[in-house]
Structures are given as structure tokens and as C-alpha cells.
Amino acid sequence: MADKKKTDEVSGVETTGHSWDGIEELNNPLPRWWLWTLYMTIIWGIGYTIAYPAWPMVSGATQGLLGWSTRANVVRSIEEHEALNAGLVSQLVAVDMDALSDDTDLLRYAVARGSSVFKANCSQCHGSGAAGAKGYPNLLDNDWLWGGSLSEIAYSVRHGIRNDTDTDARFSQMPAFGEILEDADIDALVEQVLALSGQDHDQAAAARGAVLFEENCAACHGETGTGDRAQGAPNLADEIWLYGADRETLKTTISMARFGVMPAWGQRLNEPDIRAVAAFVHGLGGGENPAGLDPN
Ligand code: HEC
Numbered sequence: 001m002a003d004k005k006k007t008d009e010v011s012g013v014e015t016t017g018h019s020w021d022g023i024e025e026l027n028n029p030l031p032r033w034w035l036w037t038l039y040m041t042i043i044w045g046i047g048y049t050i051a052y053p054a055w056p057m058v059s060g061a062t063q064g065l066l067g068w069s070t071r072a073n074v075v076r077s078i079e080e081h082e083a084l085n086a087g088l089v090s091q092l093v094a095v096d097m098d099a100l101s102d103d104t105d106l107l108r109y110a111v112a113r114g115s116s117v118f119k120a121n122c123s124q125c126h127g128s129g130a131a132g133a134k135g136y137p138n139l140l141d142n143d144w145l146w147g148g149s150l151s152e153i154a155y156s157v158r159h160g161i162r163n164d165t166d167t168d169a170r171f172s173q174m175p176a177f178g179e180i181l182e183d184a185d186i187d188a189l190v191e192q193v194l195a196l197s198g199q200d201h202d203q204a205a206a207a208r209g210a211v212l213f214e215e216n217c218a219a220c221h222g223e224t225g226t227g228d229r230a231q232g233a234p235n236l237a238d239e240i241w242l243y244g245a246d247r248e249t250l251k252t253t254i255s256m257a258r259f260g261v262m263p264a265w266g267q268r269l270n271e272p273d274i275r276a277v278a279a280f281v282h283g284l285g286g287g288e289n290p291a292g293l294d295p296n
Pocket residue numbers: 117118121122123124125126135136137139143144145146147148153156157161232259260261262263265277278281
């Protein structure tokens with residue numbers, strides 16, 4: 001390493017004095033264009049941090065002179081969108097739910113809107129594809145606990161189920177039979193439920209269970225176990241289970257009972273969103289026509 005600056009003989013340019021294995025570094029000035037670009041980016045950077053939100057502060061960040069915010073932009077574009085659809089929105093709010101399927105354009109708008117409402121509010125419990133999970137009903141099939149017409153679905157969504165925030169919430173309560181019946185009786189009832197749903201079962205126990213079922217369960221689940229929507233009592237005679245159909249799960253359900261709770265969305269979503277998400281759920285595949293109306 002040489003420590004004294006000198007001039008390179010070949011190029012006539014001053015060297016920096018650094019030398020590696022005899023190779024010396026020329027002290028060429030930085031190219032003008034490069035230097036000016038650097039200065040401009042610095043000026044632009046300072047200007048940017050003044051104009052836009054930038055520096056982190058104790059609470060939040062500097063706001064910037066332009067008052068720009070992604071959140072405000074989203075709010076604005078939602079408002080613009082709502083304004084564009086104002087006609088459809090007011091029709092949706094006014095329409096008789098069960099007649100919604102007759103208006104193709106309105107229905108298309110409702111289902112599209114409902115799809116995004118569903119993703120944001122419902123998928124965490126009912127699954128992103130609405131196929132449900134243990135305790136959270138599948139909304140794709142036509143097996144309904146409380147009802148599958150547009151107005152019935154809208155009611156379930158608006159008021160919720162067994163919540164304590166809406167006095168109009170759908171409500172029913174299965175007793176915990178573990179506190180009422182003997183263990184052997186519960187085992188017999190398990191066999192009877194297996195029998196009702198066409199699964200392998202112990203015939204003798206199921207025969208005893210049938211009598212117990214008649215006395216204790218038929219009032220809600222029906223004589224043949226086909227359920228009662230007025231009470232949200234599931235059909236026990238099909239292959240669709242909310243909690244499960246293995247012996248162990250059935251025994252837990254009958255001994256401890258279940259109490260599925262759904263929030264009242266009328267307290268969280270606006271009217272067009274409630275109607276839209278009901279239309280979306282109705283359109284998933286299991287939607288029914290209003291009670292008593294022939295589809296044709
Ligand atoms: C916190 C969990 C949770 C969220 C979030 C939720 N649900 Fe539910 N939902 C439930 C549960 C639990 C039930 C079943 C209640 C029962 O056992 O009767 C249910 C039942 C339903 C039913 C009745 C199904 C039938 O068979 O009759 C509909 C319809 C429904 N949900 C739609 C929705 C929609 C639409 C949303 C979003 C706006 C939503 N749910 C959000 C938990 C949830």
C-alpha cells in the first residue's frame with residue numbers, strides 16, 4: 001500500500017493512493033449524469049416524505065401534505081361503487097326475498113355481492129367453500145336445520161341462532177340426557193339412532209332404544225327421526241351429520257347435548273349485505289323454494 005498520492009503515468013489521472021498487488025486505483029470524478037441522478041433521487045425522496053405518509057412516530061406516522069391514505073381510497077371506491085349500483089341496491093332492499101329469483105339481473109347482482117360478504121364474514125365458520133365443519137353446517141347441500149328458502153336463510157342470517165344478543169334469534173335446546181337417563185339407556189339410544197340412519201347396530205339394544213326414543217326424542221326429532229325445522233332439530237335418519245355419527249360422538253351428543261351458536265348478522269351487516277349473502281347461500285346448490293310453492 002502506497003501512502004502518497006501520485007499521478008498515473010499512462011492516463012495522467014491522479015491515483016487515490018490505494019494499490020493492490022501493484023494495481024493502482026485512479027481517482028476519476030463521478031460521472032456528472034450519475035451525480036445529478038443521485039441528487040435528484042435525494043430531492044425526490046425528501047419531497048415524497050413531505051407529501052405522503054412516511055415517518056413512523058410514537059403513535060401512527062406522519063400524514064403527508066397530500067392527505068393520501070389507502071384506507072380513505074378504499075372507502076371512496078366503495079362509495080363510488082355503491083353509487084353506481086344505487087338502483088340495484090334500493091331494489092334489493094325493497095324486494096320480497098322469495099321473489100328475488102324471478103329478477104335475473106337483481107339476483108346476479110345479489111349473488112356477486114353476497115359472495116364477497118360471505119368470504120369476509122362467514123367463511124371462518126362455514127369454510128371458504130361453505131362446506132362447513134363439525135358443528136358448523138354445510139351450506140352447499142339441501143339438508144337444512146332451519147329452512148332453505150331465501151326468506152328462511154335471510155332470517156337465520158339476520159337474527160342468528162341461539163345467540164343472546166338478538167331476542168328474535170332462532171332458538172331451541174336439546175336436553176342433556178346424561179342428567180336424565182341411565183348410561184345403559186343412552187347406549188340403547190345410540191343404537192337406535194344408528195338404526196334410524198341405516199348403519200350397523202345392535203338390534204336388541206336398538207329395540208329398547210326405540211321405546212326410549214319415542215318417549216324422549218320424537219317430540220323434536222320426529223317419530224322416524226326425520227327432524228323438525230321449526231326447532232332446528234336435525235334429521236337423524238339421513239347420512240348428513242352436524243356433529244358426527246360414530247358411537248362415541250353420538251353418546252357425547254345425547255349425554256351432553258349440543259348448542260350451536262351463530263351470531264346475529266343484522267347487528268353487524270347492512271340490509272343489502274344480509275339479503276345479498278342470503279341469495280349467495282341460496283344459490284350454492286341447496287336453495288329451496290318458498291314453503292308450499294311448486295318449483296314448476
Ligand atoms: C361464529 C361462527 C359462525 C359464523 C361467523 C357464521 N355462522 Fe352461520 N352458523 C353457525 C352455526 C354454529 C350454525 C348452526 C347453528 C345450529 O346448530 O343450529 C350456523 C347456521 C347457519 C345457517 C342455517 C343453516 C341451516 O341448515 O338452516 C345459515 C343459513 C348460516 N349459518 C349462514 C351464515 C352466513 C351467511 C354467515 C355470514 C354472514 C354465517 N353463517 C356466519 C356459525 C357461524
